Amino acid sequence: MIRILLVDDHAVVREGYRRLLERRADLRVEAEAASADEALQRLREFTPDLIVLDLSLPGMGGIELARRILQRQPDARILAFSMHRDPLFASQAMRAGALGYVTKSSSPEVLIQAVYKVARGERILSPDIAPEMALTLLQEKANPASELSPREFEILRLLLDGRGVEEIGNLLNISPKTVQNGHYQIKAKLGVKTDIELARLAMKLKLID
């Protein structure tokens, strides 16, 4: 029996996954969480065999949540999923410690298989992005955003959301100063001068809209 914690901010999505997963007798969604904070709360109550985690959480976001979970429980097994087909999200999630990544458009079988594999401690990548991902990693510098560390990526996401530096500091529990430094680093790494260029670049990379 694999006990699962399911984290997504949309109730319908949670319901859908619950149905899907529980068609297998040996899978059980032990708890759900609609936010990062709630997820951390549930984790204080019990320790699932597997955490299925939507990357696009409001607030601190899925990557930051993964970071925090792994900080407390370094052996936690996290399967990340997201609507983004862009390899960038996958690589950031994996770098942050997720064992697997699947897109929301993946077929039910793919998801089920991913769940089993991650529960066993294996790594897995959604087949629909794997080829593109491999290519991206080969070219390496193709996407300048791949130079960003997971943390920087997280800060960037919040900046793109229109948040102020102060607010981001609170959200991530770090000093505004660190956020400023991150902001600066991001612009430097992406070779961009103004925030507006940053937004446009992000748009081109499809991190936005």
Added chain:
Amino acid sequence: MIRILLVDDHAVVREGYRRLLERRADLRVEAEAASADEALQRLREFTPDLIVLDLSLPGMGGIELARRILQRQPDARILAFSMHRDPLFASQAMRAGALGYVTKSSSPEVLIQAVYKVARGERILSPDIAPEMALTLLQEKANPASELSPREFEILRLLLDGRGVEEIGNLLNISPKTVQNGHYQIKAKLGVKTDIELARLAMKLKLID
């Protein structure tokens, strides 16, 4: 005989318009210019009956050029054209003093008619955007960017281009300080807090990409 100054940075486009216009015996493209500076130069050499002006000039941009022309020759007759179907560009161009506005996708007849009308001092609007424009003006506040003065609009355009405040100051021959104030005003008028939100809003309004 109507003597015309044609301003567009693309040689092919100029050529196309020249052909089109000179099929009429009473229209004559007396001079061409590929940039704002060049246009101002030509205007020192002669005074056309009509100026046909692409709004999307590199550098200072068409609206600013119109402003400068009208500053020297308040009775100059300017027909603006642009690829943008968005009424915003039209209204800004008219507010800056252009007598007419047509889109680049307008039919040859429309353009020819516009030329004659503007040369006569009449005002004209491209039929393909007129309805939308009227609706926009009715709703008025529909588009928050309509609150921007022509000058602010111009500054915004350059900011969205990724230019720095200093650079814009040089381009528009105003103090960087004024640009800063403009930048501040723009954000205030659009109800936006960060530059990134500004970029996203601009994107939504299709002023960008």
Added chain:
DNA sequence: TTCAACCCGGGCAAATTTCCCGACGGTTTT
């Protein structure tokens, strides 16, 4: 173990942002 990378944040000078202000020249209103 050493090394590199990431995360965190202090420091500090220089630049920018934020707001408020006055001046000038047009337009419109009365």
Added chain:
DNA sequence: AAAACCGTCGGGAAATTTGCCCGGGTTGAA
């Protein structure tokens, strides 16, 4: 004609951010 606006242009001053350098703590890999 006077008054009331509006847009443009910019100064001033305080608050904030930027740009860049630093060092210390972790962690994972060579």
